[in-house]
Amino acid sequence: MVVVDSSLIKNVLTHVWENNPEICRHWFNEIELVDVDAGTIRLLVREPVQLKFLQRSCTEHFTEAIQSTTGKLLGVEFVGNIEQVEPGPVVRGSDSGSGSANEDMILSPDYTFDSFVVGPDNRLAHAAAMAVAKSPARAYNPFFVHGGVGLGKTHLLQAICQSAMQINPDMRIFYTSCNSFMNQFHEAVQDGEMNSFRNRFRNYDLLVIDDIHGLSNRGPSQEEFFHTFNTLYQAGRQIVISSDAPPGEIPDLEERLTSRFSCGLVANIERPCYETRVAIVRSKAKMRSLDLPEDVAGYIAARFDTNIREIEGAITKIQTMAMLDNQTINLTLAKQAVGNHIRGDATTKMTIQNILDTVSGYYGLKLTELLSKRRHKSVALPRQIGMYLARKHTRFSLGEIGGYFGGRDHTTVMHAVKTINGKRTDDTRLDQDIFHIESVLLTDE
Numbered sequence: 001m002v003v004v005d006s007s008l009i010k011n012v013l014t015h016v017w018e019n020n021p022e023i024c025r026h027w028f029n030e031i032e033l034v035d036v037d038a039g040t041i042r043l044l045v046r047e048p049v050q051l052k053f054l055q056r057s058c059t060e061h062f063t064e065a066i067q068s069t070t071g072k073l074l075g076v077e078f079v080g081n082i083e084q085v086e087p088g089p090v091v092r093g094s095d096s097g098s099g100s101a102n103e104d105m106i107l108s109p110d111y112t113f114d115s116f117v118v119g120p121d122n123r124l125a126h127a128a129a130m131a132v133a134k135s136p137a138r139a140y141n142p143f144f145v146h147g148g149v150g151l152g153k154t155h156l157l158q159a160i161c162q163s164a165m166q167i168n169p170d171m172r173i174f175y176t177s178c179n180s181f182m183n184q185f186h187e188a189v190q191d192g193e194m195n196s197f198r199n200r201f202r203n204y205d206l207l208v209i210d211d212i213h214g215l216s217n218r219g220p221s222q223e224e225f226f227h228t229f230n231t232l233y234q235a236g237r238q239i240v241i242s243s244d245a246p247p248g249e250i251p252d253l254e255e256r257l258t259s260r261f262s263c264g265l266v267a268n269i270e271r272p273c274y275e276t277r278v279a280i281v282r283s284k285a286k287m288r289s290l291d292l293p294e295d296v297a298g299y300i301a302a303r304f305d306t307n308i309r310e311i312e313g314a315i316t317k318i319q320t321m322a323m324l325d326n327q328t329i330n331l332t333l334a335k336q337a338v339g340n341h342i343r344g345d346a347t348t349k350m351t352i353q354n355i356l357d358t359v360s361g362y363y364g365l366k367l368t369e370l371l372s373k374r375r376h377k378s379v380a381l382p383r384q385i386g387m388y389l390a391r392k393h394t395r396f397s398l399g400e401i402g403g404y405f406g407g408r409d410h411t412t413v414m415h416a417v418k419t420i421n422g423k424r425t426d427d428t429r430l431d432q433d434i435f436h437i438e439s440v441l442l443t444d445e
């Protein structure tokens with residue numbers, strides 16, 4: 001017999017916190033125990049997005065925790081309301097019935113406006129996103145947000161959905177990535193189900209498409225999206241789009257789409273400054289109910305300055321290390337967990353592939369763009385930096401380096417090396433950027 005009281009859930013949560021800190025969130029404390037029935041413990045989570053998160057990502061960990069704290073072979077089920085657990089046939093919500101969030105839409109409970117840190121680098125995008133969530137199709141339509149990898153585009157888009165859903169639960173909202181939109185489109189074509197595809201996509205009140213640059217070079221998908229866009233727009237529905245580049249700079253995108261994307265508000269998210277990053281570290285720690293000393297937060301913010309996603313990884317590493325060694329978190333431990341380890345034989349290990357990857361990652365470019373013939377400054381400068389670094393840190397000849405960088409000749413490489421050498425002395429920002437890339441290249445992860 002399993003004793004069902006408040007200590008059960010407490011013990012289970014403690015076990016999960018200790019063994020899988022990376023999945024734990026402060027709101028886990030609000031999970032309620034419903035009952036134990038037919039070998040299954042039922043836990044109540046009222047917030048739909050949180051419920052999905054638990055069902056998708058945490059079932060295994062909770063089962064493990066329940067079994068080791070009770071010593072019984074029990075399962076777990078997360079439910080959204082008490083009615084759901086009452087006996088009787090299980091009725092799954094279909095799209096037509098309740099108007100709200102679509103069944104297969106997956107949102108992260110972490111990505112809300114509450115947890116989004118506002119700084120000078122994302123202020124406009126954030127303000128516009130809030131306005132869009134509050135007054136869909138009346139504030140900015142379409143709302144187009146662009147910025148480099150890991151700078152918060154997905155976070156902001158999902159926050160719009162969650163906030164709009166709270167304000168108006170009946171709204172038909174759909175968030176999807178551009179790739180998933182294209183896959184669904186291709187499946188519909190293959191299965192001869194274009195009508196239902198169109199009915200679905202052209203009936204949302206708020207359609208959010210993440211990473212629209214995926215449309216680049218995809219003729220039929222561009223055509224389909226164009227019509228989806230027009231139908232929604234003309235019907236006064238809200239469209240929100242993100243991309244790694246502003247509308248005019250997405251390669252191989254039809255002009256008619258570029259102009260549609262630009263006709264509402266286009267907002268940019270820049271790389272966050274140090275203060276913003278410290279605040280983000282704090283927000284992430286708070287989400288996990290983790291106490292991070294001031295200097296540790298500062299250290300993480302200084303160490304990871306381009307892709308915010310790495311900040312989360314760093315916090316997990318530090319948290320795990322502290323737990324395993326049963327230590328409190330301090331600067332020494334943080335440095336051990338995520339610090340720099342300069343390789344002894346760095347020059348021999350530095351490869352052109354590494355350089356290409358690191359430079360394109362740093363500037364949020366695709367490798368193909370870096371190697372392309374494009375001469376736009378946003379691509380040409382990173383390309384020159386790459387050549388400069390290859391010349392400085394490898395033993396390849398100018399001609400060989402040119403070969404790796406999209407088949408350019410040795411004079412181009414020579415020119416790049418000279419240009420960057422000159423710029424490093426005049427342009428401190430650029431000098432710091434290069435210094436940063438070099439330290440990444442020289443660091444053993």
Ligand code: ADP
Nearest residue numbers: 115116117149150151152153154155280308309
């Ligand atoms: P993108 O879609 O632009 O590549 P994401 O939205 O996936 O980036 O963000 C990467 C990570 O950084 C996420 O964990 C996100 O929560 C976090 N992040 C980025 N910007 C912020 C911010 N301003 N405040 C809080 N977290 C942020």
Ligand code: MG
Nearest residue numbers: 153154210211
């Ligand atoms: Mg994203």
